[in-house]
Amino acid sequence: MSRASALELIPSLQKIEGELLIYEELLRRWQTKINLVAPNTLSDIWMRHFADSAQVLEAAPDARLWADIGSGAGFPGLVTALLLKDVAGASVHLVESDQRKAAFLRAVSRETGARVEVHAERIEKVLPTLAEEIEAVSARALAPLSRLVEMAREPLENGAKAVFMKGEEWRDELxxxxxxxxxxxxxxxxxxxxxxxxxxxxxxSEANFVRRK
Structure with missing residues (x-):
């Protein structure tokens, strides 16, 4: 039911359904060894993780070069990469300092063909080096909004957008x-x-600006 509901809610997922089935299988397998997602969300992967993550690209549809920070199990960055899989020149940098989670991200990218580069280093080391290249930054469940904006300051000042997913406390964080x-x-x-x-x-000054290299 979750899968059908997710595909109905976010129709763009339908074109990558096969890749997401592979992703789901890998996530369930690796979850037995390392904690990738909250265990109580495993019964609703398609809505809680896949559909939820797909909204990020909808919020910045013109961006093709992304950096996803604190990628964890790949939400939202790997889903963004899969949605952009057939778009020429598109790619996603996944920044995740945990070596085991970075290994999982690489495994999913290999099995699904997602165009990503995994950086197993700290965000503050990697993101400034990408500031002049990327068009958008994303994050989910990583840090307070003010901290996220500070992390993304250099890309933002270079014309990138940021899309940050926030929960019920979003007003106070904003x-x-x-x-x-x-x-x-x-x-x-x-x-x-x-x-x-x-x-x-x-x-x-960059409200409608997306870099074209």
Whole structure:
């Protein structure tokens, strides 16, 4: 039921259903060895993880070069990469310092053909090196919004957008984040969690700008 509901809610997932089935099987297998996702979400992988993550690309549909920070089990970055799999020039940098989780990300990318580069290093070391290349930054369940904006400051100041997935406390986090710098914030209602939001961040002068290399 979860799978059918997810595919109906987010139709773009239908074109990568086969890859997501492989992803699900690997996630369930690796979960027995390392903690990739909350155990109580395993019965609802398609809605809680796949459909939820797919909303990120919908929030910045023109972006083709992404950095996903604190990727963990690959949400949302690996789902973004799969959705962009057939788009020329598209790729996603997955930044995950945990070596075992990074190994999982590489395994999924091999088995599904997702175009990703996995960085098994700390975010503060990797993200500045990508600041002039990437067009968008994403993260889910990683840190308070103000901290995320600070992490992504260099890409944002270089014209990238950021899409951060936040839960029920998004209002309080947004108030704190607005003091971080001269950025514009837009909230998008989550389609998988009625009290959650996607927070889209960009520099005011770059509201409609996506770099073309």
């Amino acid at each position: 108030t704190a984040a607005e003091a971080v710098g001269n950025f514009t914030f837009k909230t998008v209602q989550s389609r998988t969690h009625k009290r959650a939001r996607l927070i889209v961040v960009h520099s005011p």
